[in-house]
Amino acid sequence: MRIDIITVLPALLDGPLKHSIVKRASKKGLVDIQIHDLRNFAKGKHRSVDDYAFGGDAGMVMSIGPIHRAITHLSSLREYDEIIYTSPDGHRFDQREANRLATLENVIILCGHYKGVDQRIRDHLVTREISIGDYVLTGGELAAAIITDSVVRLLPGAISDETSALSDSFQDGLLAPPVYTRPAEYQGWKVPDILLSGHAAKIDQWKHEQSLDRTRKLRPDLLEGFED
Numbered sequence: 001m002r003i004d005i006i007t008v009l010p011a012l013l014d015g016p017l018k019h020s021i022v023k024r025a026s027k028k029g030l031v032d033i034q035i036h037d038l039r040n041f042a043k044g045k046h047r048s049v050d051d052y053a054f055g056g057d058a059g060m061v062m063s064i065g066p067i068h069r070a071i072t073h074l075s076s077l078r079e080y081d082e083i084i085y086t087s088p089d090g091h092r093f094d095q096r097e098a099n100r101l102a103t104l105e106n107v108i109i110l111c112g113h114y115k116g117v118d119q120r121i122r123d124h125l126v127t128r129e130i131s132i133g134d135y136v137l138t139g140g141e142l143a144a145a146i147i148t149d150s151v152v153r154l155l156p157g158a159i160s161d162e163t164s165a166l167s168d169s170f171q172d173g174l175l176a177p178p179v180y181t182r183p184a185e186y187q188g189w190k191v192p193d194i195l196l197s198g199h200a201a202k203i204d205q206w207k208h209e210q211s212l213d214r215t216r217k218l219r220p221d222l223l224e225g226f227e228d
């Protein structure tokens, strides 16, 4: 999979995408993440990427030229399955969307900034708008990092224990069961006996019940439509 991220703040993406599982997946060749500085596609002495909004509104708008040139350049090199724009008014990102994106070959993520991008970019170039939640960030870089992280860990081979991505919270529509490690007892706080019993089938059943209980208590909205 290839992910091209277009941003005015490349430095913001360096940290999150150069560590841990994403770093390993890149090294293994499972994903190629390229970060593009939008200013490299700007023109003029000041290489400006934004301008005043028509209509007298306060705040700057990302200009159409540099973004159009960046997307046209990338699209001349390969075909993109999706050109994503990160914005608080996009589709709310969730595990289902992460799973879908993980099946794609080439994706561009355009990070929004200032008051957003010229609407014509959204109308004519962007194929999917994604929000990571109902709150406003200063820019789309952190959203792009979150989307990329959650997609890359789903790529086959990205996680050493291949089943572990499948048992994540949300992957089956439920929250994950609690997990424990040694010691079996710490200052009187005990690990549930069932986990030490060695009965694989009973343990699986217990985990499923725990998942259901947790979901009912913490995120009953996830069960809507599944329970009476």
Ligand code: ADE
Residues within 6 Å of the ligand: 086, 087, 088, 112, 130, 131, 132, 133, 134, 135, 136, 137, 138, 139, 140, 143
């Ligand atoms: N840019 C600013 N806020 C955002 C959000 N909540 N999701 C995605 N991109 C954003």
